[in-house]
Amino acid sequence: MESDFVTYDKPPISYRERRFSRFLLFFEDLIKVPIFRCQHCGECILSSTGFVCSQRCPKRLRNGPCGGTRADGHCEVYPERWCIWYKIYMRSKFWGRIKLLYKINRIHNWNLERTSAWLNVFKKRNDAPVLFVCNDKEAEKLDDFKRQD
Amino acid sequence: MILKDKINSGQFIVCGEIGPPQSCDGDVIRKKAQYFRGIADAVNITDNQTAIARLSSIASAKILLEEGVEPIIQMTCRDRNRLAIQSDLLGAAALGVRNVLCLTGDYQTFGDNPEAKGVFDLDSTQLIATVAKLNSGYLLSGREMKKAPEFLIGAAANPFAVPFEMRLIRLCKKIRAGAHFIQTQPVFDPELFRNWMERVVEMGLHEKVAILAGVMPVKSVNTLLRMRADVPGVKINDEYIQRMEKATDPQAEGVKIAVEIIQTVKNLKGIRGVHIMPFLWESIMPTIVKESDLRN
Numbered sequence: 001m002e003s004d005f006v007t008y009d010k011p012p013i014s015y016r017e018r019r020f021s022r023f024l025l026f027f028e029d030l031i032k033v034p035i036f037r038c039q040h041c042g043e044c045i046l047s048s049t050g051f052v053c054s055q056r057c058p059k060r061l062r063n064g065p066c067g068g069t070r071a072d073g074h075c076e077v078y079p080e081r082w083c084i085w086y087k088i089y090m091r092s093k094f095w096g097r098i099k100l101l102y103k104i105n106r107i108h109n110w111n112l113e114r115t116s117a118w119l120n121v122f123k124k125r126n127d128a129p130v131l132f133v134c135n136d137k138e139a140e141k142l143d144d145f146k147r148q149d
Numbered sequence: 150m151i152l153k154d155k156i157n158s159g160q161f162i163v164c165g166e167i168g169p170p171q172s173c174d175g176d177v178i179r180k181k182a183q184y185f186r187g188i189a190d191a192v193n194i195t196d197n198q199t200a201i202a203r204l205s206s207i208a209s210a211k212i213l214l215e216e217g218v219e220p221i222i223q224m225t226c227r228d229r230n231r232l233a234i235q236s237d238l239l240g241a242a243a244l245g246v247r248n249v250l251c252l253t254g255d256y257q258t259f260g261d262n263p264e265a266k267g268v269f270d271l272d273s274t275q276l277i278a279t280v281a282k283l284n285s286g287y288l289l290s291g292r293e294m295k296k297a298p299e300f301l302i303g304a305a306a307n308p309f310a311v312p313f314e315m316r317l318i319r320l321c322k323k324i325r326a327g328a329h330f331i332q333t334q335p336v337f338d339p340e341l342f343r344n345w346m347e348r349v350v351e352m353g354l355h356e357k358v359a360i361l362a363g364v365m366p367v368k369s370v371n372t373l374l375r376m377r378a379d380v381p382g383v384k385i386n387d388e389y390i391q392r393m394e395k396a397t398d399p400q401a402e403g404v405k406i407a408v409e410i411i412q413t414v415k416n417l418k419g420i421r422g423v424h425i426m427p428f429l430w431e432s433i434m435p436t437i438v439k440e441s442d443l444r445n
């Protein structure tokens with residue numbers, strides 16, 4: 001099916017696993033909170049957003065800016081703040097990761113809120129991060145936005 | 150002929166826009182509908198525009214259908230989670246609505262209920278994908294439906310906000326998610342719009358979707374100034390503000406500007422129609438369509 005990236009994930013995670021996940025989250029936070037100001041969505045898409053956390057957007061948009069970015073690149077809701085997607089675009093350009101912005105991020109699974117994103121990648125609940133973008137072939141793979149499992 | 154067939158046949162599309170009232174007075178919609186009947190191919194119905202509670206867009210769509218005007222319901226992600234979105238879409242389809250415009254929605258602090266909780270469970274791209282999935286006969290949970298809706302999916306694009314390249318990327322995403330037509334923000338800077346259209350044509354996107362340029366007739370210079378100050382992401386040329394200031398009859402000048410913009414964008418390559426947004430000024434619609442020779 002063409003629009004497969006909107007399908008639901010696996011059933012809710014068990015209490016045991018969630019506890020373990022919260023334990024891992026402590027270590028993850030030591031890195032992610034100071035550097036990226038992680039919002040604990042549990043489905044990390046940092047690698048497709050130029051390593052700027054898109055969840056800091058007031059609307060928590062995962063697929064690009066809303067139509068309200070101000071002419072100076074600031075947010076429509078908080079004029080003193082940068083539009084987070086403006087920053088994502090600038091940073092992606094800087095790192096040469098523009099092609100990754102074409103990836104459509106799936107509907108957020110709220111079951112994964114406040115769980116360890118690293119464990120979720122390991123358990124194949126979300127996509128593995130793309131750390132290096134070397135050539136066009138890498139980008140072509142992104143067109144296939146089906147789940148990996 | 151329904152909007153889908155009109156878009157497929159390649160004829161020039163004229164869309165209008167109606168803002169429902171802040172009361173339960175359905176006659177307001179009926180009255181406004183007469184300005185669009187036989188003039189516009191379809192009419193957008195805003196969904197709690199600028200985060201102010203209004204008559205529901207689906208209920209207004211039903212009234213428009215009774216009046217013989219084809220509605221395009223706007224669906225925002227601000228007020229609904231994925232359950233409500235699916236049930237509202239199915240309900241709209243059952244009432245005979247065939248077109249939906251998928252939007253993220255203005256942030257709640259812009260309206261008169263700034264203390265409200267914004268939902269934003271999906272974003273507009275994911276909403277488009279959701280409608281596409283419903284069209285294919287499945288609910289989000291993967292359950293197959295006995296009868297699938299046949300929505301024509303619309304999306305919005307803003308050619309005037311920074312970063313410009315990101316806007317095109319987002320347009321690509323929306324098209325890949327399943328959008329059939331695109332309505333742009335109101336054009337008040339034809340030069341910038343032409344540049345954007347050139348990029349769109351370069352990327353070949355105009356062949357995949359029907360792009361309808363937004364045009365907004367304004368009554369007075371105050372509307373323009375307020376829009377420039379309060380509506381982020383709208384770019385207004387100083388030329389238009391000066392012209393509106395100098396004009397002895399601002400309403401006539403507003404119509405003249407709108408007609409000028411329509412005639413400029415009409416001839417651009419890749420433009421398949423216009424979307425006229427007469428904000429609180431629906432009665433001007435017939436005049437504009439007549440003066441810009443959109444209906445021969």
